[in-house]
Amino acid sequence: MRIALDAMGGDFAPDAIVKGAIMAAREIDEATSLLLIGKEDVVNSLLKEYGYTGNKIAVVNATQVIEMGEHPTKALTHKTDSSIAIGFGLLKMQQADAFCSAGNTGAMLVGAMFSVKAIEGILRPSIANFVPKLKGGYGVILDVGANAECKPEVLEQFGELGSIYAKYVLGIDNPKVGLMNLGEEEGKGTVVVQAAYQRLKANGNINFIGNIEGRDLFNDKADVIVCDGYTGNIILKMAESLYDVLHEKGISDPFFDKFNYEAEGGSPILGVNGNVVIGHGVSSPTAVKNMVLQAQKMVSSKIWERFKKNYNE
Amino acid sequence: MRIALDAMGGDFAPDAIVKGAIMAAREIDEATSLLLIGKEDVVNSLLKEYGYTGNKIAVVNATQVIEMGEHPTKALTHKTDSSIAIGFGLLKMQQADAFCSAGNTGAMLVGAMFSVKAIEGILRPSIANFVPKLKGGYGVILDVGANAECKPEVLEQFGELGSIYAKYVLGIDNPKVGLMNLGEEEGKGTVVVQAAYQRLKANGNINFIGNIEGRDLFNDKADVIVCDGYTGNIILKMAESLYDVLHEKGISDPFFDKFNYEAEGGSPILGVNGNVVIGHGVSSPTAVKNMVLQAQKMVSSKIWERFKKNYNE
Structure with a gap:
């Protein structure tokens, strides 16, 4: 190649x-x-x-x-x-x-x-990125900046794209797809996110596990994290900045070192x-x-x- | 009292x-x-x-x-x-x-x-929270969950509320107000965020410094961070979960210890x-x-x- x-x-x-x-x-x-x-x-x-x-x-x-x-x-x-x-x-x-x-x-x-x-x-190609998982390995988050706002059907497709990516590139069997939200319960969030929830839930091609929250980014709940590019970009840059702070403070740790953008080197367009x-x-x-x-x-x-x-x- | x-x-x-x-x-x-x-x-x-x-x-x-x-x-x-x-x-x-x-x-x-x-x-009362700053002290972020989606005029008002709070409760003189976005340039972000930018910019009662990004949460750019409750909630819970991870790993640091929800003990309704x-x-x-x-x-x-x-x- x-x-x-x-x-x-x-x-x-x-x-x-x-x-x-x-x-x-x-x-x-x-x-x-x-x-x-x-x-x-x-x-x-x-x-x-x-x-x-x-x-x-x-x-x-x-x-x-x-x-x-x-x-x-x-x-x-x-x-x-x-x-x-x-x-x-x-x-x-x-x-x-x-x-x-x-x-x-x-x-x-x-x-x-x-x-x-x-x-x-x-519908809309997406920029994806990687989320280090506490149990090891990575999950995938999309979108992280190509589409500031997304219609429900676009978020649904991000779930599909992320799922295929997680399976074939990250080697995760039956990847769990989570929708980033401000609460776990169905019916939480913006109108768009609520509609996306229903579409993801009805989608037979993915393993949708429901809403996840900001505290679930790094745990085992979801391998694929679906959000609009505005939200994903903020999450990504916040994580990168925290790595920088830890690094400046001389705090090194195998998990947090993966927050370093260098670890994966770039964001794929899916x-x-x-x-x-x-x-x-x-x-x-x-x-x-x-x-x-x-x-x-x-x-x-x-x-x-x-x-x-x-x-x- | x-x-x-x-x-x-x-x-x-x-x-x-x-x-x-x-x-x-x-x-x-x-x-x-x-x-x-x-x-x-x-x-x-x-x-x-x-x-x-x-x-x-x-x-x-x-x-x-x-x-x-x-x-x-x-x-x-x-x-x-x-x-x-x-x-x-x-x-x-x-x-x-x-x-x-x-x-x-x-x-x-x-x-x-x-x-x-x-x-x-x-227009809409807001739940605020605190953002530890690397230089010391705290900034204020709002909304963190009361209003999943916000009209531009609501985001503008969050800038005013946060500004008054930062001045009188946090004791910050002429607090800098930043709009959370996926890029610094004017014109970035969702339609709502773009409109909020123009309103905040035109507002003579606050010291609006423009867009800030996820990497600017903890630095000196803004004392007041304006965002909708969906975004703010994700940021807050992500920060709390990172404190938990650091704590479990036995990593202690004066800055990161402030990510502990205990430090301020609660979120005011403004x-x-x-x-x-x-x-x-x-x-x-x-x-x-x-x-x-x-x-x-x-x-x-x-x-x-x-x-x-x-x-x-």
Whole structure:
């Protein structure tokens, strides 16, 4: 398989990305290679500088860079030779099996929607993230920011997408789906959440266990946590900030260390015709490496094809 | 001042409440006394059992108890001699300056609305809570569960209520008001949050600093955090559960210890004609003591009278 990686995206690009790519090259499967997209001379000289002499990394030239603050749609329209545009081109032409970038999140979302596009039958693709579980392993939470507000049927579909993802990528048998709410009882929450509850409950394809609360994020109640992107984004950033506080205080713990964004390295976009992972803007080399390994798992588990099959058979 | 305390409310009532009342009696001001409401014989025998011989606690008889699972409105209508009904009666008749209970939250909210009622001009009273700040002290977050969804004008008013509370109860000069959102930029978030942003920005009575994110809860950006009750409840319960995890792991830290619900002991209802504090269902004696001390601070600062003045002058 070939994993495309944007060498120019992220606050510490291209250095951190090239370093991360070299780390990833040492850990990926024999049959996997990396396509490192960016300004050819810059990327090649960094690979040389960091002493990379292997054959797992190929450099793909991209003369332009979409900056972090640029308007996603405008930037993608004008910068057709940017690393993000090239990456999605490779993904669309199936010259890459996955595309990862720690660059402009909006451009990554828009790029995915304009190139490989949403899977037929998917109402709103979603950005997912990972929730460390006290018993070990991870659950998946979605959405964490692609859709600030969601209709009940969109939340229902997040339950389905998350369920398939938890089963095939996280290897959780019959994953438990919980709806994030302010109380356990049926009938709690906003009108949208109440309607989503009824839809999730009636959905025979998922193992819906009902409402969960903020205190249930890390326990064993649910493997898949369904919420709108406004709520998920707040939860995610709150967890990340708590990791930072613990880290600054010198408190280290295997469970809380998983709150570090580096641990999984990025957030997958679920529901588009391809494997796409968005990294954190501040991505370190370790985060980049883990983002690539996450993409490798997504490709191996044929996750987007499974989503497609689910909605088109 | 007289602070009424429901002896029968909470998972560990009446034992934990009576113990907490005795602890509070040792710490309250000379001029403050407690009205302990519950089954007279039970409460008196517990006071005796725990060796209380002071004159700061008076027992007020209430023959009925509203249980944790009861329907709030039905329970209040039928149990007119319950500790919660009696408590609100005392508050309404100004025989108590504050009423605290760790009992049925719904009954406390409904009781407040039916007895002392919302202050004229207040669209929706709110349950507030406290956010420990890394620099020390607390911020205030509202709503944390009274109103699952809120119109923009309600969120705007939360900004005003929180601002007055932060100034007079927490002693923060010119408190900074932040709107919880999934991004910093104006124009981010749901339609409601976007509209609330514009209203808060145009409000000359508060020091609105714009959107804040999940990562800003504990930093210096905002003293008052405005959000709907769905979001605030999730944030609050997530923080409490993280304290529990740290505690179980034996990790102790002055900042994280403030995530313990016991530290402030309860959540004030803001926007009704009286001082009301709702305790956690699992309230320990320490939590009860701190709930009483919180109520004392609210009475001293004349907080509900200040709210009233703000909307009626």
